Amino acid sequence: MFEEDQPRPLLEVRGLTKGFAGVQALKGVDLQVLPGEVHCVMGQNGAGKSTLIKTLSGVHQPDSGEIRWEGKPITLPRPTAALDLGIATMYQELDVVDGLSVAENIFLGHERATGGVLHVKKANAIARTLLKRLGHGGLSPSTEVGTLSAANKQIVSMARALSRDTRLIIMDEPSAILDSGEVSNLFRVVRELTAQGIAVVYISHRLEEIRQIGDRISVIKDGRSTANGLNVTDTPKSELIRLMTGRDVENVFPERKPVPVDAPVVLEVDNLELFGHFDKVSFTVRAGEILGFAGLVGSKRSEILETIYGARKASSGKVSVQGKVLRPGSVTSAVNAGIGLSPEERKSQGLILDEPIFKNVTLSTFERFARGGYLNESAERGAAREQITALELRPADPDRPARTLSGGNQQKILLARWLVHGTPVLLLDEPTRGVDVGARAEIYALIRKLAAAGTAIIVVSSEIEEVLGLADNVLVIDDGKVLTQTKASDIDEHGVLDLVMKGSAA
Amino acid sequence: MSEQNTKVAEPVIEAPAGHTTSKANPLQNLLKGPAGRSLGLVIALALLFVVGAVTSGDRFLNFENMLTIFRYASIIGVISIGVTFVITAGGIDLSVGSVLGLTTVIASLTSVQMAATQSSWILMVLVALAVGVVAGLINGVVIAYGNVVAFIATLAMLVGARGLAELISGRSTQIVTNRDFLRVMRAEVLGVPLLIWIFVIVAIAGWFLLNRTTFGRRTIAIGGNLEAARLAGIKVKRHLVYLYVLAGLAAGIAGVMMLGRTTAGTSTHGLLYELDAIAAVVVGGTLLIGGRGTIMGTVLGVLIFSTLTNVFTQNNLDTSVQALAKGLIIVVAVLLQQRFAARGPRKREKPGLRKAA
């Protein structure tokens, strides 16, 4: 749509390179962002997308290459330099301060103040307007951010970006933690912004989203640009996948084989209840069955998983594994009975960031690699390496600290941990959050394979399509209530959404 | 298609926002707020008063004795307020006690006192403050720009400043002879000694700085999430330097007060004050890992300890028993705080971490 008159690009990047100790993250990236467009940046996990945007927001310094802003060459030695130009960034890892309020977070670093003295009321008022504009007028500016859900923290992050005189907003996988309703709200906001001439750089692994919101696409593969400014409308999905991965990926979801009728029940959840979170929930999962929880973010699916796992203490009801009743509120009891949980928030809940990949992978199984207390690290590395290959983890080096991995690859470490563990019951909370298309297909295949080997699996995902494609049976959950239990093949995405809408209307 | 989606989404969007208001009962909410945390301390302080009144009667419950408690609290109180800022930002300052000692020694040097006699007593005050600021500046620069862990950097300052004070004073006690200085420091306003007024003013200023200014806001942000603070454009390193300078300045003010109270400067002034200060700050409810700080809590923490000392002294109890009681109070206070923090929806369980344990 911009081709005819070719407006001057707002931001232009040429031949950008950036190396970290041992990794060349960017090897030559070009990018041209026009005013008022949504420019999607795509690439596999570890391709260098986050590194690129961090050089554009003044967090990292490029080794070579050129950045131009409205035609003028610029350098961005620190975050404020980018912010002052009007480049605001929503980072992949939520960058809010839990101990501060919503309004305090929004104005962090550019507080409303005279001579250093804060205007609390004024800041709250402006924050309220911003939140309303974002479709979240219900969020109080004085709420402590630590009490908010991940999705709401993201709204705070976006309000912060808008609180400045912003001309370019960079969003690094904003939709990864949002459900479909939240995503359409995000898109509404994005359209509003672009209508005002603000440019948006949008990163996501969900191809359908790119199609809905994007104007043009640039693709990075292994730190190098493989495509620049393609028009979304005339670039087929298959072409994009080829540009990103260098190969064709078909049939994302593996074939579903029926669960044998005589398969024993492994996990039985009986009238489980957690006051203030969810009402009586009952279901069973048989060996080799994948049960999916479909619902929106905030529907308390994660809470149900955490209660089964004993990380939260059930108010009533019981959980049993292979006939053995678990002690409520005891993780040890759950783990000993053979339950594994891959949690939703990788950074805060799952990873020891400064430890190498292999130690993170064997965190719940390292006793197996010990003889009389002495740890056999090379055996640990071997086990980790197997998973690294299976999950296409990059870089494929078991000794690299988890912190230096890209977001999607961190997610894979968590998954690998439970794959090594080989528990009879596996609870997977958002197993593909932030994972690229290629690796997604691999992860689905792996989950299927585990099920085929007799594991009872529960999958929670905000992508309804993923739940329906992967699971044998589905629970549709809304606000802590089970609305329906059905075969995955008997319901489609619209069916789920209809149920949820009706459920919350009632 | 977008319009349709947006309409469908509307009711859903409000839902998660609604969830954020906690459903705990009002009392619990109150207790979790800053007022509630202070309330617990007020109750503790009241209990101590009851004990004091019961065991010592009028000897405890009179205006003079109240002034004694506050006078006792004032010097450590000023130091604690400086330390509150550092701890709120996720740092630590072990050097405040020995920096206090150093400021008293330098401000009471014969040469300084002579110069003060020729000009004004204010000179002694300025020298003490300057010494505190310089010590804090060194701490801050070493920590922020030298990337030395705060614990180590200020531990070095603790040892170094004490050593320097001993060298300069030759381990002797330097009497303050400047009459003007002593007269001012002994002054009373509205029947209340100046030392107490200084404490009150520093506390109010500290409260304002932490809660009502960009400086305070940024301090909390750095302690709560250093990376987020950096990404928001806060100049984290520079801010850290300011914080340690502030702690040094507080030590300097405390040094002046010490000179006034004891009429002498010596290298042993302020011994172990850093530990008393940290104890008061933590008991007050400031998180040792940073991200949350309360000046009110610190003031109450200091008062609790000074009242405790007073009650024990009135009853002629051994100082060892007193130390034991102090230790107990610290542990109990922190345990209680953790219970309040763990309850309710604000802290989510961390299954991954619990698993690892």
Ligand SMILES: Nc1ncnc2c1ncn2[C@@H]1O[C@H](COP(=O)(O)OP(=O)(O)OP(=O)(O)O)[C@@H](O)[C@H]1O
């Ligand atoms: N601080 C760092 N130190 C060392 N290596 C790093 C660092 N940050 C990123 N890398 C490496 O740079 C490469 C690119 O990472 P980046 O985070 O940019 O990927 P990404 O495209 O954002 O991936 P994802 O889709 O998973 O978020 C990866 O190989 C990663 O391990």
Ligand SMILES: [Mg+2]
């Ligand atoms: Mg990334």
